[in-house]
Amino acid sequence: MKKIVIKCGGSILDELTPAFFASLKELQGHGYRLVFVHGGGPDINKMLAMYQVEPEFHNGLRKTTKETLEVVELVLSGQTNRKLVQKLTQNGFQTIGLNGSDGNLLQADFIDQQSLGFVGEITKVNDQLISILIQEGMIPVITPIAVHETGQKLNINADYAAAAVAGAIGAEQCIFVTDVEGIMVENQVVHSVEKEQVEKYIEDGTIYGGMIPKVTSALSALDKGLSSVMIVSGKAPFFNGEEWKGTKIIGKEWSYHE
Ligand SMILES: Nc1ncnc2c1ncn2[C@@H]1O[C@H](COP(=O)(O)OP(=O)(O)OP(=O)(O)O)[C@@H](O)[C@H]1O
Ligand SMILES: [Mg+2]
Numbered sequence: 001m002k003k004i005v006i007k008c009g010g011s012i013l014d015e016l017t018p019a020f021f022a023s024l025k026e027l028q029g030h031g032y033r034l035v036f037v038h039g040g041g042p043d044i045n046k047m048l049a050m051y052q053v054e055p056e057f058h059n060g061l062r063k064t065t066k067e068t069l070e071v072v073e074l075v076l077s078g079q080t081n082r083k084l085v086q087k088l089t090q091n092g093f094q095t096i097g098l099n100g101s102d103g104n105l106l107q108a109d110f111i112d113q114q115s116l117g118f119v120g121e122i123t124k125v126n127d128q129l130i131s132i133l134i135q136e137g138m139i140p141v142i143t144p145i146a147v148h149e150t151g152q153k154l155n156i157n158a159d160y161a162a163a164a165v166a167g168a169i170g171a172e173q174c175i176f177v178t179d180v181e182g183i184m185v186e187n188q189v190v191h192s193v194e195k196e197q198v199e200k201y202i203e204d205g206t207i208y209g210g211m212i213p214k215v216t217s218a219l220s221a222l223d224k225g226l227s228s229v230m231i232v233s234g235k236a237p238f239f240n241g242e243e244w245k246g247t248k249i250i251g252k253e254w255s256y257h258e
Contacts, residue, residue, distance in 0.1 A: 001134070001135075002031050003033045003034075003035060003170065003171040003172060004027060004032045004034055004035070004171055004172060004174070005035045005036075005037065005165050005166035005171045005173070005174045006034060006035070006037075006162075006175045006177060007036075007039070007158055007159060007174070008037070008177045008234065009176070009177060009178040009179060009210075009234070010039040010040035010042050010043055010080060010158075011039070011210070012177060012178055012179045013040075013043075013080065013083055013084060013234075014083075015179070016087060017234070017235050017236070018091075019235075019236055020177070020235070020237070021091040021093075022237060023238045023240070024091075026239050026240065026241050032172075034134075035134065035140050035142070035165060035169065035171070036088075036095075036139060036141040036142065037144055037158055037162040037165055038076070038080055038081060038084050038144070039144070040072075040076045040079075043076070044062075044072055044075050044076070047074070047075045048068065048071055051067070051071060053067065057209070058115060059212055059213075060157070060208075060210050060212040061111075061119055061213065062119065062155065062157070063115075063117055064116065064119050064154075064155040065117050066117075066118065068117070069155055072145070073099075073143075073145050073153065076143045077143045080143070081097045081098075081099070081141055081143045084097075084141050088139060088141065094137055095139045096133060096138050096140055097141045098140055098141065098142050098143065099143045100142055100144055100146050101153055105126045105130075105142065106122055106125060106126075106145070106146035106147070106156065106161060107122065107123050107124040107125070107149070108120030108122045108147070108154045108156060109121060109148065118153070118154050118155055119156070119157070120146050121156070122146060122161060122165075124168075125164060125165055127168045127169045130165070130169050131169070144157065146161075157213045159176060159214045159217045160217045162176070162217065163217035163220050163224075163229075164217075166224070166226055167224030167225070170225075171226060172226065173226060173227065173228040174218070174228075174230075175231075175232055175238070175246075176214050176218070176229075176230070176231045177234040178214070178233065178234065179233070179234070180233060181233040182231050182233070182247030183207065183211065183215070183231060185206055189246075191248065192248040193249055193250065194250045195219055195222075195251060198215045198218075198219065202215070214231060218231070218249040219251065222249065223251065229248070229249045230247065230248050230249070231247045231249070232244070232245060232246030233245075233246065
């Protein structure tokens with residue numbers, strides 16, 4: 001079974017176009033089973049502002065106190081996940097929303113409790129649960145909240161979560177859908193970037209903020225054996241049956257042919 005994990009950025013959720021859903025249909029037509037992981041930065045920030053909490057980031061990762069975690073789960077699970085499930089359903093896709101802590105779907109450890117708080121990295125994915133759903137033709141839409149072995153919930157950057165899920169279920173590809181057409185270098189979208197270039201771009205600031213977790217998790221997904229990772233826009237068609245539009249990230253030992 002060919003599988004694709006699609007990470008849908010909170011940055012783009014309200015702006016997904018019919019062209020985007022048409023690309024999804026193309027993928028299904030090519031025999032791909034889809035699994036979604038969603039972000040929710042803007043929804044979370046809006047709610048934090050209502051609570052008068054200033055968002056704080058460290059290399060693109062959200063510092064998460066106990067209070068922030070409560071808001072994050074409330075918003076991601078109760079609002080953002082619902083929104084994406086509704087949109088997919090309205091566009092004719094059979095969809096089921098899941099919190100990452102349901103059925104131990106996402107299990108995680110703290111990254112660095114001192115500096116980041118309740119932020120985790122995924123150690124295990126209940127891939128069986130995902131298999132059951134996609135075999136039945138359902139599209140799981142996963143909220144990136146995980147459980148620690150103590151039962152504590154942890155906030156997971158959605159890009160990291162998508163890459164971990166993609167690795168765990170043996171997906172062929174992972175696609176990061178965001179609010180830009182790909183990685184921009186000197187105001188131009190680049191067609192592809194290699195590992196060394198990515199590292200250089202992070203160092204010189206060409207890649208910053210929310211693009212950092214995207215490219216680092218892309219590289220880790222490639223290490224786990226995925227054949228392709230792309231960054232695409234949610235406003236435009238990204239797959240027309242033959243060609244992809246966006247930036248392709250290329251791992252080290254990968255030779256890339258057009
Ligand atoms: N070189 C780059 N090219 C393109 N975008 C970049 C680059 N460097 C940094 N960015 C920023 O990365 C942003 C995308 O990441 P961001 O985290 O904001 O969105 P997202 O991951 O799609 O949404 P969410 O975090 O809510 O899931 C772009 O809007 C842009 O501001
Ligand atoms: Mg992001």
